[in-house]
Amino acid sequence: MNTLTGAWDWLTDPANWAGADGIWHRLVQHLVLTVVCLVISCLIALPVALVLGHLGKGGALAVNISNVGRAVPTFAVLVLLLLTPLGKWGEGPTVVALVLFAVPPLLTNAYVGMREVDRSVVRAARGMGMTGRQMLFRVELPLSLPLVMNGVRIAAVQLVATATIAALAGGGGLGRIITAGFNLASTPQVVAGAVLVAVFALIVEGVFEAAERLAPYWARGPR
Numbered sequence: 001m002n003t004l005t006g007a008w009d010w011l012t013d014p015a016n017w018a019g020a021d022g023i024w025h026r027l028v029q030h031l032v033l034t035v036v037c038l039v040i041s042c043l044i045a046l047p048v049a050l051v052l053g054h055l056g057k058g059g060a061l062a063v064n065i066s067n068v069g070r071a072v073p074t075f076a077v078l079v080l081l082l083l084t085p086l087g088k089w090g091e092g093p094t095v096v097a098l099v100l101f102a103v104p105p106l107l108t109n110a111y112v113g114m115r116e117v118d119r120s121v122v123r124a125a126r127g128m129g130m131t132g133r134q135m136l137f138r139v140e141l142p143l144s145l146p147l148v149m150n151g152v153r154i155a156a157v158q159l160v161a162t163a164t165i166a167a168l169a170g171g172g173g174l175g176r177i178i179t180a181g182f183n184l185a186s187t188p189q190v191v192a193g194a195v196l197v198a199v200f201a202l203i204v205e206g207v208f209e210a211a212e213r214l215a216p217y218w219a220r221g222p223r
Contacts, residue, residue: 006188007195021176023196029172030200033091034159037098041155044099045106046148053114053144054136063111066104074101074162082169091171094163101162102155109151113144153208160201164193174200 010016017023045066052059074097081093117140125139141148167175174197181189 003187003191007191010186010188010192011195021180023174023177026172026174026176027196027200030160030163030166030174030197033094033098033163033166033171033173034156034204037095037102037159037163038152038156040095041099041102041106041159042152045103046110049107049110050114050136050141053111054132054140056115059111059115063104063108066107074098075165075168077101078165078169091166091169094166094169094171097165098159098163102159105154105158106151109154110144110148113147113151114140116147117143149208149212153205156204156208157201160204161197164197 011023019025048062049059052062077100078093078097081096084093121139121143122135125135130138163173164175164178166173167179174193177193177196178190181187181191181193
């Protein structure tokens with residue numbers, strides 16, 4: 001109970017919210033890192049998944065290869081990248097490690113979403129004379145959008161939680177609050193940092209949930 005009380009006192013202390021090491025600054029750093037990694041991951045995974053899902057070839061192999069990344073701890077990848085020349089590029093190793101971590105759910109959900117589109121609808125579109133590009137963007141992608149966005153949501157929440165490792169490579173973010181707590185042997189600060197990360201992840205989850213509820217009916221998918 002003393003630890004929880006100490007964490008609450010730390011969170012409610014205005015001095016801990018201001019300055020370069022304050023919560024607001026670390027939160028912005030965490031948000032920027034998460035958004036950058038999510039955008040890069042989407043640019044890599046979604047085009048591959050959509051094209052392979054449209055063609056119906058090579059998708060299973062691509063998904064299985066991407067899932068290998070789930071078996072390798074992100075922290076281990078970060079440590080290995082820090083030992084390479086990439087380690088001199090600031091937060092480059094962190095970004096690469098987080099992107100590799102976020103690609104599997106994006107690739108898997110997008111590919112599965114494309115393959116679960118009703119084949120009779122696809123055949124009807126082809127019978128109407130639609131080109132492959134038209135079928136992809138006008139038929140398959142809209143129908144697979146719920147699963148695609150579910151993959152984006154999963155990746156975003158996972159990135160928020162995992163981006164704390166940036167602090168281990170000298171980067172910013174909420175992880176710096178946790179590591180500073182360890183350095184100071186301050187358990188309340190460590191708990192406070194963990195609470196901030198958890199709350200941030202819940203907020204991101206809530207934003208995606210709200211976006212889904214406000215989306216057109218056809219883009220919501222089965223609930």
